[in-house]
Amino acid sequence: MANSSIIGRKTAKFGDSQEKVRRVPFGLGAAPGTLGAAEKCLRCSFGNIPVIEEVVWTIPLPITSEEATSTFGDTVNLLSGSSAVPGVASIDSTFLINGILQTDILAQGIGVHIFCEPMSFSTIGNAFLAPNTMIAAPPSPDVFTVNDVTGGAFGVLPTIAANPVPSAPAVLEWGADVWRAGWNFINAYQFQWKTNQRELVLNELAADVSYFGSFADAEAAGTSEVPIIEFVAAVNAMYRSRGSASVFVPVSHRRVGSVGAAPGNVGVFHPTRDFDLAPVTWGGLRWQGYGCKGQMYRPIESPCFLERGIPIGMLFVVQDAVHHAAMLEALTITNDPLGTNISPDSNMSCIQATALTGGMLEQTLDAAPVLVSQAVNVCREVFKGGVLKLGIKIKGWEMPGGWKAFCQTNLPQVMSIPTT
Numbered sequence: 001m002a003n004s005s006i007i008g009r010k011t012a013k014f015g016d017s018q019e020k021v022r023r024v025p026f027g028l029g030a031a032p033g034t035l036g037a038a039e040k041c042l043r044c045s046f047g048n049i050p051v052i053e054e055v056v057w058t059i060p061l062p063i064t065s066e067e068a069t070s071t072f073g074d075t076v077n078l079l080s081g082s083s084a085v086p087g088v089a090s091i092d093s094t095f096l097i098n099g100i101l102q103t104d105i106l107a108q109g110i111g112v113h114i115f116c117e118p119m120s121f122s123t124i125g126n127a128f129l130a131p132n133t134m135i136a137a138p139p140s141p142d143v144f145t146v147n148d149v150t151g152g153a154f155g156v157l158p159t160i161a162a163n164p165v166p167s168a169p170a171v172l173e174w175g176a177d178v179w180r181a182g183w184n185f186i187n188a189y190q191f192q193w194k195t196n197q198r199e200l201v202l203n204e205l206a207a208d209v210s211y212f213g214s215f216a217d218a219e220a221a222g223t224s225e226v227p228i229i230e231f232v233a234a235v236n237a238m239y240r241s242r243g244s245a246s247v248f249v250p251v252s253h254r255r256v257g258s259v260g261a262a263p264g265n266v267g268v269f270h271p272t273r274d275f276d277l278a279p280v281t282w283g284g285l286r287w288q289g290y291g292c293k294g295q296m297y298r299p300i301e302s303p304c305f306l307e308r309g310i311p312i313g314m315l316f317v318v319q320d321a322v323h324h325a326a327m328l329e330a331l332t333i334t335n336d337p338l339g340t341n342i343s344p345d346s347n348m349s350c351i352q353a354t355a356l357t358g359g360m361l362e363q364t365l366d367a368a369p370v371l372v373s374q375a376v377n378v379c380r381e382v383f384k385g386g387v388l389k390l391g392i393k394i395k396g397w398e399m400p401g402g403w404k405a406f407c408q409t410n411l412p413q414v415m416s417i418p419t420t
Contacts, residue, residue: 023050023052023398024050024397024398025397025398025399025400025403026038026041026106026397026398026399026400026403026407027040027041027397027403028040028041031402032400032402032403032405032406033402033406035410035411038403038406038407038410038411041106041397042303042411042414046108046109046295046297046299046395047295049108049109049395049396049397050395050396050397051111051393051394051395052094052105052107052394052395052396052397052398053093053094053095053101053105053393053394054093054094054111054391054392054393054394055078055079055091055092055093055094055095055098055099055391055392056091056092056093056113056389056390056391057078057085057088057090057091057389057390057391058088058089058090058091058092058387058388058389059087059088059089059331059387059388059389059390060089060238060385060386060387060388061177061178061181061238061330061331061384061385061386061387061388062177062238062239062242062331062332062333062384062385063086063087063242063331063332063333064087064242064243064332064333064334065328065332065333065334065336066086067086067087068087068328068331068332068336069328070086070087071085071086071087071088072087072185072324072327072328072331073318074317074318075315075316075317075318076189076315076316077099077314077315077316078314078316078390078391078392079095079098079099079311079312079314079392080098080099081097081098081099081100081311082098083098087331099311099312100308100309100310100311100312101306101307101308101309101310101312102308103308103398103399103400104305104306104307104308104398104399104400104401104404105305105306105308105394105396105397105398105399106303106304106305106306106396106397106399106414107300107303107304107305107306107394107395107396108299108300108303108304108395108396108397109297109298109299109300109394109395109396110193110202110209110297110298110300110314110392110393110394110395111211111296111297111298111391111392111393111394111395112186112191112206112209112210112211112298112391112392113210113211113213113296113389113390113391113392113393114182114185114186114210114211114212114213114388114389114390114391115213115388115389115391116175116178116179116182116213116284116285116386116387116388116389117174117175117178117179117284117386117387118175118282118283118284119174119175119226119280119281119282119283120173120174120175120176120179120280120281120284121173121174121175121226121228121231121278121279121280121281122171122172122173122174122176122278123171123172123228123250123251123275123278124142124169124170124171124172124250124251124275125140125169125170125171125172125232125248125249125250125251125275126140126141126144126166126167126168126169126170126248126249126251127166127167127168127169127170127246127247127248127249127381127383128140128164128165128166128167128246128247128249129164129167129245129246130236130239130240130244130245130246130247131164135164137249137252138154138164138165138166138249139154139252139253139269140166140249140250140251140252140253141251141252141253141254141255141267141269142251142253142254142255142272142275143169143255143376144166144169144255144267144376144377145258145267145374145375145376146351146374146375146376146377147258147262147265147266147267147372147374147375148255148258148266148267149165150263151260151263151264151265151266151267152266153266153267153269154166166249167246167381168246168341168350168377168379168380168381169376169377169379169380169381170246170248170380170381170382170383171380171381171382171383172228172231172232172235172248172250172383172384172385173382173383173384173385174231174235174384174385174386175284175385175386176384176386177330177331177384177386178330178384178386178387178388179284179285180326180327180330181327181330181331181388182212182285182388183212183285184323184324184326184327184330185206185316185323185327185390186205186206186207186210186212187205187206187207187320187323188206188318188319188320188323188324188326188327189205189206189316189317189318189319189320189324190203190204190205190206190316190317190318190319191203191204191205191206191209191210191314191315191316192313192314192315192316192317193312193313193314193315194313194315195304195306195310195312195313201300201304202298202300205319206316209298211295211296211297212285224279224280224282225277225278225279225280226277226278226280227276227277228250228275228276228277228278229250229276231385232248232249232250234385235248235383235384235385236248236383238385239333239383242333244333246381248381248383250275250276251272251274251275252271252272252275253269253270253271253272254269254270254272254274255267255268255269256268256269256270256365257362257363257364257365258362258364258365258372258374259364259365259366260364260366260372261364261370261372262372262373265364265372268365297393297395302413302414303396303414304396305399305414306396312394314392325337330384331388333384335382340381341379341380341381342379342380342381342382343378343379344378344379348378350377350378350379351375351376351377351378352375352376352377352378353375360373360374360375361373361374362374
């Protein structure tokens with residue numbers, strides 16, 4: 001059996017364990033003391049300025065409620081020095097110590113990047129209690145009724161442990177919740193960049209300074225179909241690693257009706273492979289913050305000098321409770337505050353009424369058909385999957401000691417810190 005423990009594995013890669021990144025120093029490599037070289041850097045096209053440092057979080061969905069409230073609370077700090085952030089599977093950073101510069105830099109812009117799954121699809125199935133030992137795969141119908149469960153459609157009671165009944169109808173969503181989480185994130189948080197003690201360089205809505213990778217350009221967007229089984233296996237492995245009591249099983253049988261009168265009424269099913277493939281949409285939201293001027297990076301109006309050894313104060317601060325709550329619901333395994341089994345309404349039970357109390361009747365497939373009362377489970381378990389990536393990137397120039405001293409004397413304007 002293939003080892004699936006890699007799902008959800010936490011890793012952290014910092015600058016000391018990565019391939020060398022080409023960092024262009026201030027003066028474009030010229031020796032300190034050349035005013036023309038310094039001015040050439042200041043006149044350089046913003047698009048040609050190198051990315052000096054970056055940090056990217058990789059977050060496979062779903063995460064637990066505890067992880068969500070810990071990592072995505074009132075403030076989010078991607079430049080935290082921690083190498084283990086709850087819910088974050090991988091931290092990819094060019095910093096030797098995350099958030100601490102090794103050399104002085106002249107920052108000329110930042111990038112707040114949100115990247116999500118390149119495709120989205122949904123498919124129906126059923127939630128079954130996660131078996132602890134190898135068992136035969138249970139039948140998973142597109143529809144089942146209370147009579148089907150009690151009448152033995154899934155096996156007689158003594159064999160239920162080996163051939164379990166569904167705990168609830170279920171839906172698997174790949175990618176959709178990732179997009180919802182990312183979109184609500186940039187609308188829930190204010191991006192604040194503070195330097196020194198309280199110098200505020202930027203204080204803008206994250207949506208206005210962020211670049212949302214869409215994968216939905218005219219050449220890339222489209223629709224097709226994908227086999228769902230590999231995604232089902234990945235989602236179930238993730239849910240097991242999160243301690244889920246249930247797993248998702250895609251539809252293997254279609255219900256065509258029932259036979260027998262109550263209380264012995266039982267459903268009739270036929271095998272199907274209609275649900276092996278799911279229509280998939282490539283691409284999604286496209287968002288480039290207004291402050292980015294159509295680019296992947298947000299320029300700052302005048303260069304900002306950042307000293308080495310001092311933490312870079314870039315934080316996301318909650319400013320919209322509605323988007324924040326929607327983001328947490330999309331991120332979490334329990335869909336908080338809706339719960340694992342989602343009901344159409346807080347005052348509706350999962351099981352429908354019987355025919356005697358306003359329920360529905362079904363005509364059986366018997367030679368002498370009869371009408372029987374049928375009730376189904378209207379609650380749903382939602383299984384979600386996909387990867388969300390959040391990143392902060394700093395554009396600028398390395399400013400070694402010689403250039404710092406030269407600019408302090410000859411270009412004092414580049415050493416000042418702009419405020420909004």
